Amino acid sequence: MSTKRAETTLDRPTQILDAAMICFAERGFHQASMHDISAEAGISVGLIYRYFKNKDEVISAMAAEHKKHIAELLERAGQAPTLLESLEILFTSNCCESSPQVLSAFVVDLFAEASRNPTVAKIVRDVVRTTTKGVTDLIARSPEIKYAAHKLGPEAIADMIFAVNDGLMMRSVLQRSGVSSAKQRERQLDVARTLWRLLFTRTSHANGHN
Amino acid sequence: MSTKRAETTLDRPTQILDAAMICFAERGFHQASMHDISAEAGISVGLIYRYFKNKDEVISAMAAEHKKHIAELLERAGQAPTLLESLEILFTSNCCESSPQVLSAFVVDLFAEASRNPTVAKIVRDVVRTTTKGVTDLIARSPEIKYAAHKLGPEAIADMIFAVNDGLMMRSVLQRSGVSSAKQRERQLDVARTLWRLLFTRTSHANGHN
Amino acid sequence: MSTKRAETTLDRPTQILDAAMICFAERGFHQASMHDISAEAGISVGLIYRYFKNKDEVISAMAAEHKKHIAELLERAGQAPTLLESLEILFTSNCCESSPQVLSAFVVDLFAEASRNPTVAKIVRDVVRTTTKGVTDLIARSPEIKYAAHKLGPEAIADMIFAVNDGLMMRSVLQRSGVSSAKQRERQLDVARTLWRLLFTRTSHANGHN
Amino acid sequence: MSTKRAETTLDRPTQILDAAMICFAERGFHQASMHDISAEAGISVGLIYRYFKNKDEVISAMAAEHKKHIAELLERAGQAPTLLESLEILFTSNCCESSPQVLSAFVVDLFAEASRNPTVAKIVRDVVRTTTKGVTDLIARSPEIKYAAHKLGPEAIADMIFAVNDGLMMRSVLQRSGVSSAKQRERQLDVARTLWRLLFTRTSHANGHN
DNA sequence: CATGAATGAGATTTCATTCAT
DNA sequence: AATGAATGAAATCTCATTCAT
Numbered sequence A, B, C, D: 001m002s003t004k005r006a007e008t009t010l011d012r013p014t015q016i017l018d019a020a021m022i023c024f025a026e027r028g029f030h031q032a033s034m035h036d037i038s039a040e041a042g043i044s045v046g047l048i049y050r051y052f053k054n055k056d057e058v059i060s061a062m063a064a065e066h067k068k069h070i071a072e073l074l075e076r077a078g079q080a081p082t083l084l085e086s087l088e089i090l091f092t093s094n095c096c097e098s099s100p101q102v103l104s105a106f107v108v109d110l111f112a113e114a115s116r117n118p119t120v121a122k123i124v125r126d127v128v129r130t131t132t133k134g135v136t137d138l139i140a141r142s143p144e145i146k147y148a149a150h151k152l153g154p155e156a157i158a159d160m161i162f163a164v165n166d167g168l169m170m171r172s173v174l175q176r177s178g179v180s181s182a183k184q185r186e187r188q189l190d191v192a193r194t195l196w197r198l199l200f201t202r203t204s205h206a207n208g209h210n
Numbered sequence E: 001c002a003t004g005a006a007t008g009a010g011a012t013t014t015c016a017t018t019c020a021t
Numbered sequence F: 001a002a003t004g005a006a007t008g009a010a011a012t013c014t015c016a017t018t019c020a021t
Helices: A002-009 A012-027 A034-041 A045-051 A055-078 A083-092 A100-114 A118-141 A143-147 A154-172 A181-200 A204-209 B012-027 B034-041 B045-051 B055-078 B083-092 B100-114 B118-141 B154-172 B181-200 C012-027 C034-041 C045-051 C055-078 C083-092 C100-114 C118-141 C154-172 C181-200 D002-009 D012-027 D034-041 D045-051 D055-078 D083-092 D100-114 D118-141 D143-147 D154-172 D181-200
Strands: none
Touching: A012 A034, A012 A045, A012 A055, A012 A100, A034 A045, A034 A055, A055 A083, A055 A100, A055 A118, A083 A118, A083 A143, A083 A181, A100 A118, A100 A154, A100 B100, A100 B154, A118 A154, A154 A181, A154 B100, A154 B154, A154 B181, A181 B154, A181 B181, B012 B034, B012 B045, B012 B055, B012 B100, B034 B045, B034 B055, B055 B083, B055 B100, B055 B118, B083 B118, B083 B181, B100 B118, B100 B154, B118 B154, B154 B181, C012 C034, C012 C045, C012 C055, C012 C100, C034 C045, C034 C055, C055 C083, C055 C100, C055 C118, C083 C118, C083 C181, C100 C118, C100 C154, C100 D100, C100 D154, C118 C154, C154 C181, C154 D100, C154 D154, C154 D181, C181 D154, C181 D181, D012 D034, D012 D045, D012 D055, D012 D100, D034 D045, D034 D055, D055 D083, D055 D100, D055 D118, D083 D118, D083 D143, D083 D181, D100 D118, D100 D154, D118 D154, D154 D181
């Protein structure tokens, strides 16, 4: 009974996308087969096609899911009291949900897919635009920016923060399973945090000049 | 023998890898077929197998080629008179060789592949290690670092520079063909250069001079 | 119960077979899916299986329906005052019921199916036998035959009439939607009527009167 | 060696189409699988795709083959000394090449397919147009027509002859394997020949009148 | 009686790889 | 060295049929 409850709680599309996430992260969009996904989800292949027209639509739905996920994150980040706390929320949550590598492998694949699949490209571009806008606003509204040791505009700062973050994510797929991934993750976050500090720390003098 | 022209100048493996680069960038490692590659190279499928054991080996060879390419770049960068010039060489050359998006699509795919293919992962990790080491040394040796407005060690700086660069590369695959890619590329370089300025600008005392 | 309107008037099997007729004529027996039929009938797939054991039985039922339909036609034709009027009834009704091409596409498919499906073949053979017998009788009883310009027996005549008719039906599936189908249908009927005239026109002695 | 010779004589496309003919006649276009065809041809499934883009193209090629075949027949029929001999060539050859039912099952299926597949429809319409034209010319040029007991034009006569023939072909798919097919075929030819006699026999009187 | 989610076998199609020439 | 015909496994997708509700 409780098992049935659990099954009913998760609607099929979600169940399928959850399975797809695992398969896609593990083997890539085009090496994970529909059979792999169905097996991972514990259902038959045909059933996937009741909810998704074809594999491309599963991939697009995954991209859309990613977009939704990022939007939620942005929402939560916007409610943090300080800018640095917002950034922490935005950029550290990745590793908690599923295993850290899973997500980065998926995202890197998503960008690779975007370079060839117009539907996915559109969604990913939308994610990029929305998050950049969100963080730009966050920065513009934050007091930290006013006393920064540089004259960069909020958007330039946001661009840089995202570039560093995406770069770190891209490299995180290289992590060897042997090495403690928590440790490597920490090392990566250090790079991001260092940048933030660099960008938002006031210099004693700059204060008066700006 | 002497009847054959330019074709003979290019040895077969190179000819094949050049074709593979185009196909892989265009369609991705696992959607480009061996037939695509042979057609692009203007040879028969079978001939590829005389020089490469199988498709995976072509992919690995591409990764190795990338490594070699990056090593040459690093070499050239090391000979520049100033640190900023070194960085320019290192990070702006991408766009010149082939079309700009081609290379970034390939590199993003390479990282995606590395997350699943141990052989490729090993090579890419090696590239990362070598280049980081190279740039770290470059920074350590440079006078600019001594008067920087921060206390970051050379390796932390190198990490950050690469993170930004990889992140920009990842995003560059999203470029719409409609929009001037030269312009967008310039905009991306601006982000990178801004970071360099930020990292290598003298302390507040020197600040007034700029 | 009384809340249901017209739908109840039509019993389920008929409703299903009506839908099947449309689907089969449109896409063919083996390209129309059970889902297509259920959708056309406005019911669920499962419900079809309450009334028909499987798809083959739906096909057989369609054949049987066709047989019944032809039998009725033959009955009506038998009541016409003259032989020519009987033939008109028999061979011109096709076009009136549904769209003209629909029926011919269905019948051609039915014969194609009969060549492989014994159950359908049995029914179609039965239709052929019955109608040939019917028309043979009609001819034998008619006064027109006595003074015909030839010495063909009633059955030979019936065979010929049916051959022409089936041949015209077979060709009618080729009609381009662009061209007026009414016009083309008329042109086809002309061929049939010409044959009838040829078969039932009096000998040369009477020839001068026409 | 002689086996190899035999294989080389038959080029692959022909070999595949020969196999397809058997499969299509036996099971119909859409129930014969590509695997069936490959098995019948004694080759692998994949090889079919080297010569035909997809199944539809195999079907279209079969239609084209049919067209070519009919054209040859028409050519041969045109060289016969008398009209009746021409008709004999045109309409009796069907049964000789392969088994009689095979061809008629194929042709009926071809028409059924034509009612839904535009490419096939185009080819079949072309066959119909060409053959009608050919036989119309044959009739117009023949002396038999001049003294016929009727006033039908050559095209009306050709239409009628083809209608009867197609109708007979359609019905021939119903033949039971138990019954001697040669006998039934003979019976069908009788109907056709009776029509020809009817159309081309001069009446003693008509001679003077026309 | 009625639904439609679910299954799984099977169809079409692609593609890495081999091998005779 | 070079070709490209040939293979066959595997991938995507469809569909007749069942069954719990």
